[in-house]
Amino acid sequence: MITFTKKYHEPIQEGKITLMFRPWDTLKVLRGKIYRAYNLGLIKVLDVDFKKISDITLEEVKQCGYRDMDEFREDYGKIAKRKVDFETERAVRIEFGYIGEDIENYKKAMGDVKDSEIFTIKEKLLKLEQKGRKQWAIKALMMLRKREYVLPKDMEKPLKMPPEAVKKNMKKLKTLNLIMSNNRMGYSITPLGMKILKSLNKV
CATH class of the missing domain: 3.10.400.10 (Sulfate adenylyltransferase)
Structure with missing residues (x-):
């Protein structure tokens, strides 16, 4: 250990x-x-x-x-x-x-979820889209799908957000196990994130 x-x-x-x-x-x-x-x-x-x-x-x-x-x-x-x-x-x-702290978090991030959980996560993602004036969540996931890692500063212009807003919103996607983060390399999409995009016909 x-x-x-x-x-x-x-x-x-x-x-x-x-x-x-x-x-x-x-x-x-x-x-x-x-x-x-x-x-x-x-x-x-x-x-x-x-x-x-x-x-x-x-x-x-x-x-x-x-x-x-x-x-x-x-x-x-x-x-x-x-x-x-x-x-x-x-x-x-x-x-x-x-x-x-939990292996279940990892399993979810790797896409090991039931269809009912996919539906729930998708609903939460769409709620994030509806809360603000900018539809950023799906756009962010699609951006991460195209590249292995994206630094926070490289997301500011495409998402039209200041640094703190990028950090705050990426944390929301991380809570849903749709992305992972590395302090040096930036953000990356998880297999679950890919699965959600596919269910939304975005892949």
Whole structure:
């Protein structure tokens, strides 16, 4: 089981932390697999490989939730529970995405839902369309369908929304398990999102 210090739980859940380094001799996790993080929930490994510790960048350190390299090294040493040679040793670099506290959330996002649930989700999506003056929800899903990932800033102009509105509205789609988010790469549509578009004859 993977563990994180409690102070990092909320940033992970919000998608602000999407990277970790571990002092392992072997790759104990596999790309594309889902793992339970202690007292946190489920995470999906997006990429995993070895990397020399001395080659780790400040950008990567910040992606892990640390302020600077010193804080990273201090915490890495605590995780290793031994003296670490930061010049010669290598670490396991794991890029991940937070799924949720429940496997059911993941199953839904992957499209494992009943026809009655499809109908309910579709109704909720159409209500989002009707609430505002702009019909943005289906347009956003169709935009994500065409590309693997879309950054929030690249959605502002097509959706005619300011940054905060994009973030707020994407959160609504995420609640319906129609999209997933990665702090570095942006938003992506889920298989459930694709299934909903198909049911609306938008695919």
